Amino acid sequence: MQAFRASGAGSVAVLCLLLSCLSVRAEIGFMTLGVSTTAPIGHHLLCRDLPRECEAPGSDRLAPVDLTASLIQTVAEINTQTNAEIEPVSDQLLYGVEEHWVYPEDGRGDCEDFVLLKRQRLEAIGIPLSNLLITVVRKPNGEGHAVLTLRTSTGDFVLDNLDWRVRAWRDTPYAFVKRQSSEDPGKWLSIAANLDFVVGALGR
Numbered sequence: 172m173q174a175f176r177a178s179g180a181g182s183v184a185v186l187c188l189l190l191s192c193l194s195v196r197a198e199i200g201f202m203t204l205g206v207s208t209t210a211p212i213g214h215h216l217l218c219r220d221l222p223r224e225c226e227a228p229g230s231d232r233l234a235p236v237d238l239t240a241s242l243i244q245t246v247a248e249i250n251t252q253t254n255a256e257i258e259p260v261s262d263q264l265l266y267g268v269e270e271h272w273v274y275p276e277d278g279r280g281d282c283e284d285f286v287l288l289k290r291q292r293l294e295a296i297g298i299p300l301s302n303l304l305i306t307v308v309r310k311p312n313g314e315g316h317a318v319l320t321l322r323t324s325t326g327d328f329v330l331d332n333l334d335w336r337v338r339a340w341r342d343t344p345y346a347f348v349k350r351q352s353s354e355d356p357g358k359w360l361s362i363a364a365n366l367d368f369v370v371g372a373l374g375r
Contacts, residue, residue: 200326200341205361208349211307211317213262213270213283218357224287225357232299233354235324242298246321249292250330250337257285259332283317285332290319301353306362308345318343320350 210218218225236242260279262271274291275284283305290303302322306329310316319330320340327340340347347362 200339202320202327202340202347202350202362204350207352208359208361210357210359211270211272211283213272214305214351214359217272217287225355227355227357228299228301228353233301235322236298236302237324242296245296246293246328246330247337249289249296251335253285253289253292254332254335257288257332259285282332286317286319286330289330293319293321300356304351304353304356306350307348308343309348311344315348316345318345322353 214225256278257275258279259281261281262268265271265276265279265281270283272283272287273280274287280288286305290300290305293303294300298321304320304322306318306320308316308318316333318332321328321330321337328337329340329343329345330337331343334343349359349361352358352360
């Protein structure tokens with residue numbers, strides 16, 4: 172498994188070039204986490220069907236990942252490649268239910284399916300799952316949506332199937348609701364309002 176190391180302010184500058192930050196920040200910033208909250212029903216069922224997805228990491232896997240130019244470029248490539256490969260289709264159309272969290276089948280899936288595939292691909296290049304956190308947000312129109320948070324020593328970044336860019340979380344248009352715990356991915360922590368959304372209904 173590849174290890175990644177920090178390279179200081181230079182990494183932040185490269186980050187904003189390759190991942191298209193809206194502005195170069197002295198500090199990207201971290202989400203403020205709150206109390207434990209309920210997991211989305213789709214994630215609860217995913218943990219039941221695929222227990223490995225929700226196993227707690229070892230203590231040596233909990234540190235935020237450090238950024239390098241090569242890691243930054245690979246993250247950006249995985250984000251754009253996955254977005255291009257998968258056709259966004261709702262769970263209702265695919266499975267006849269509102270929420271069904273699964274790896275994309277036949278090149279189709281909704282927001283959380285994109286997240287699961289990106290999470291799998293990023294873990295395969297050496298990023299611990301403790302730094303790849305499924306996150307529920309609210310879009311400007313009020314709809315629930317799922318994105319992937321990349322937790323780094325520099326700050327929190329978001330990979331989104333509705334945006335080819337990997338962006339600092341503060342630069343997204345979303346209200347952040349809750350995300351997986353880095354210490355126990357089967358548990359969820361609030362970020363802002365602790366509201367339950369159906370996150371499978373996607374719109375472009």
